[in-house]
Amino acid sequence: MKNIYRKAFLAMLSLSFMLTACSSQAKGSDTAEEYVNENTLATAEQSDAAAEDGSIVVAENLIQPTLEQGAASASTSTVTQEAPAEEAPAEEAPAEPEKKEDDRCVMVFIGDSQMENGLSERTDIAHLVAERVPHAKVYNLGIGGTTACVEMSTSDTDLDNWDSASFNGICYGLAGKIDVDGVFANREDVRHAIKEINSDKVDYYFIEYGANDFFQKMPLDNTQHDGNDLHTYYGGLERGINTLKEISPQAKIVVMTPFYGIYTDGNGKYLGDSYIVSNGVDTLANYARKALNVADDLDVIDFDAMNNKPFDLYLDTADEYLMDGTHLTLKGRQVVARLLAHIPNFYEGNEPYDYLEKDYVKIAEFDPEDYFRVPDSQLAEDYPEQYERLKNGDYEWARQHGAGSDE
Numbered sequence: 001m002k003n004i005y006r007k008a009f010l011a012m013l014s015l016s017f018m019l020t021a022c023s024s025q026a027k028g029s030d031t032a033e034e035y036v037n038e039n040t041l042a043t044a045e046q047s048d049a050a051a052e053d054g055s056i057v058v059a060e061n062l063i064q065p066t067l068e069q070g071a072a073s074a075s076t077s078t079v080t081q082e083a084p085a086e087e088a089p090a091e092e093a094p095a096e097p098e099k100k101e102d103d104r105c106v107m108v109f110i111g112d113s114q115m116e117n118g119l120s121e122r123t124d125i126a127h128l129v130a131e132r133v134p135h136a137k138v139y140n141l142g143i144g145g146t147t148a149c150v151e152m153s154t155s156d157t158d159l160d161n162w163d164s165a166s167f168n169g170i171c172y173g174l175a176g177k178i179d180v181d182g183v184f185a186n187r188e189d190v191r192h193a194i195k196e197i198n199s200d201k202v203d204y205y206f207i208e209y210g211a212n213d214f215f216q217k218m219p220l221d222n223t224q225h226d227g228n229d230l231h232t233y234y235g236g237l238e239r240g241i242n243t244l245k246e247i248s249p250q251a252k253i254v255v256m257t258p259f260y261g262i263y264t265d266g267n268g269k270y271l272g273d274s275y276i277v278s279n280g281v282d283t284l285a286n287y288a289r290k291a292l293n294v295a296d297d298l299d300v301i302d303f304d305a306m307n308n309k310p311f312d313l314y315l316d317t318a319d320e321y322l323m324d325g326t327h328l329t330l331k332g333r334q335v336v337a338r339l340l341a342h343i344p345n346f347y348e349g350n351e352p353y354d355y356l357e358k359d360y361v362k363i364a365e366f367d368p369e370d371y372f373r374v375p376d377s378q379l380a381e382d383y384p385e386q387y388e389r390l391k392n393g394d395y396e397w398a399r400q401h402g403a404g405s406d407e
Contacts, residue, residue, distance in 0.1 A: 003167050013384060037219060057271050058278045059263060062213040065324040067113040067144055088406035104137040105344055107200050114259060115142025117327055126206075126327075128337030132371075133344050134397050139193045141170050149236030150228075157230055166207055167236055171243040174393035175201055199247040204344055209237070210258025210287045211326055217281050220290050224281065233287055237294045244397075245298075253300040254343055257288035260306050260313050261326045274306065303340060311335050311361040320363045334368040335361045342372075350397035352386040354379050358365050376406035 017367035109115050109126040118124040119140055130136035135185055148167045150157060162169065162178040165187075172178040173194045182190045195354025211231045219225035262273045263285060271277050274284040288306035295302035305313075313321045313332070322330040328336065342356035354374040380387040389395065390404050398404075 023149060043289070056276055056283070057263075057276055058280055059265070059271060062143075062215055062263065062277075062279055064212065065088070065326045067117055067324075067327050102201070104135050104201075105133055105348055106137045106139075106346065107133070107202050107278055108139045108174075108197060108202050109142060109206045109208075111142045111206075111256070112146050112212050113142065113144030114211065114327060115140065115206075115208050116144050117142075118333055120328065123323070123330055123333065125208075125333050125337050128334055129206075129344075131342045132338060133348070134342035134350055136344075136405060141190055141193055141196055141359065142208075143170075143187060143232060145148040145212060146209070147212045147216060147218060147233075147236065149233050150230040151216075152218075152231055153378070155191065157228060166238040167207070168230060168243070170194070170238040174242055175247045200253045204252050204254060204389075205248070205349075206254045206256060207237070207245050207357065208256035208339065209233075210284065210291060214258065214279055214281075214284045214287050216294060217279050218387045220282055220287065234290050237291060241294065241298050241300060245307040252343075252347060253299055254303055254340070255291055255296075255305045256340075257291045257306045258284055259322075259326075259328065260284075260309070261322065262315060262318050263325060271295070292334075300301065301343060303343070305336070312340050312363060317363055331363065331366065331368070335363060335366055337366075345397060348357070349394065351395055352379055352383060352390060352398065352403075354382050354386065355398065373401060373403050375376040379403075 022201070035036060085109065087401065090121055098348055106125070109124075109129075115125060119127075119142065124140055124142070126138045126140040126142075130138040143165055146166050146169075150164045150166050150168060154164045157164075159172060159177050162172060163183055165183055169183050170190075173180045173183065174197060180194050184194070195262045205316060210233070213236075221232045222229050225232050228241055237255065241255070244251065244253060258274075260274050263271045263277045272287075285306055292302050292304060304310075310361065318325070321329060321335070323329050337360065339359060342359060343353040346353050346356045352374070355372060358374050358378075359372045374382070376390070379390065386395075390398065393399075395403060
């Protein structure tokens with residue numbers, strides 16, 4: 001069931017002229033408008049066309065948006081979701097049986113500010129996913145500004161001297177191979193969570209990096225860098241995932257691509273989006289493609305948030321999804337959480353696979369209180385065996401939300 005939602009890009013994009021970009025989001029432009037289309041922009045063929053006619057925009061000094069965060073809060077949360085409650089006074093609600101730790105669905109979220117976004121209010125992607133997965137326990141190890149690869153400024157990657165809070169720093173910390181107190185001295189919540197996580201009990205790792213690798217012009221892979229592959233996006237992801245596989249062979253690993261974004265110049269004029277704006281190394285769309293390559297090569301699950309994504313984030317909807325051209329709004333995070341939750345819900349036997357395969361969100365029609373389900377008749381047509389399981393009482397979570405009740 002790996003490689004969900006994937007449609008790989010076909011070719012690398014070429015480079016042309018130089019402009020400067022900043023973090024402010026603006027619409028209304030005259031730059032490569034034909035390649036910004038809510039229906040078809042995300043195809044590799046159009047990216048190739050942009051490269052061929054010279055409409056790739058090279059912005060050498062892109063300014064990295066900084067996400068304002070509240071005070072750090074606990075990165076760990078236990079969330080239990082049961083059947084939709086009947087209307088009744090809270091004091092009359094029956095006490096929920098205590099769930100044994102072994103029965104929890106333990107999910108660890110690792111990434112940059114896209115993952116940390118909303119943590120202080122517990123509206124981060126991790127906690128929003130937990131609200132949609134029964135008996136979930138989540139750890140959010142997102143740290144704003146971090147990268148999948150090790151920073152070029154870190155030349156010594158010996159574990160005894162390790163000082164990088166990048167993806168591999170998190171993974172080595174979970175493996176007990178580095179000094180967690182020293183590396184994460186400024187993040188007490190992350191230190192505490194790393195020490196609390198029992199890697200033998202983790203069911204899912206969700207990994208999301210790429211925007212900072214793009215803004216910091218990190219090489220995609222060793223075709224662009226002759227040295228230590230930890231300094232490349234591909235190499236950083238590959239090494240970290242292999243570490244997670246070593247310490248948690250039972251866990252399923254989900255690699256999320258970076259999210260679609262839009263960019264403007266120093267005067268607020270629209271430059272282009274993730275398909276046509278290059279940092280001088282490549283476009284963010286090709287960083288996303290490289291993340292999909294890693295997922296494929298390492299045989300793990302992917303979640304494509306760039307090219308063949310299961311939601312309608314494009315230029316026309318960016319104001320609803322993105323707060324600064326890069327970071328997701330609350331509504332954007334709620335959309336992504338709904339889609340991500342289908343992954344553990346399928347593997348845990350809470351929902352049929354059809355729910356994971358069919359859900360597509362249009363933000364204008366999105367209600368965060370909605371539970372997506374495939375009509376029973378459609379499930380019977382698509383997956384007769386799963387339909388029979390549903391009718392026989394399986395997929396309890398889906399049944400609690402109306403599945404199996406269609407006339």
